[in-house]
Amino acid sequence: DAGITQSPRYKITETGRQVTLMCHQTWSHSYMFWYRQDLGHGLRLIYYSAAADITDKGEVPDGYVVSRSKTENFPLTLESATRSQTSVYFCASSESQEQYFGPGTRLTVT
């Protein structure tokens, strides 16, 4: 199906483990973004990418790593998960003004 998908939709992991959240879009949009959504904070930008092999930090990048080897994929890795990274994570893509969001991944770190 066309669009932007995220996997997994739900994930429970333990403190200290590495976890990767996947994001895939079928539009060949140049820009891709990762946000986290927490009560009282709205959406905060973690990392973004302007094209394959081009990534840059957002507002809250610490503890996260991204890569973009292909235009359609933009995985987000938590190298050593902490409880403060419990959140809902949204991926988005864009070619112009509008950003299109995936359905989100709810991550719980125990």
Added chain:
Amino acid sequence: GNSVTQMEGPVTLSEEAFLTINCTYTATGYPSLFWYVQYPGEGLQLLLKATKADDKGSNKGFEATYRKETTSFHLEKGSVQVSDSAVYFCALRRPPGNTGKLIFGQGTTLQVKP
């Protein structure tokens, strides 16, 4: 710096009531302004946008006017429905030449009761 401030929620209304959700912004230059809506369990969807002063964005009965003099982009709807219950986010995009990043407000939860 650039920022977006929304009224705190939740906002609780009865069906067919008039809705206003306030949004003010701080930005250099002439940003584009957006309202996104998030229905329960879903990602955000663009509701409407305005790209220059005095523009009015509209969609699904919702409206917002880009007011540069008051740096505001308030969301309004004349008669809300239960199906409008959602979280609403105001956002800005800095002028061209930037990477297209959006800056979001904290979101306002709307609950519409029958």
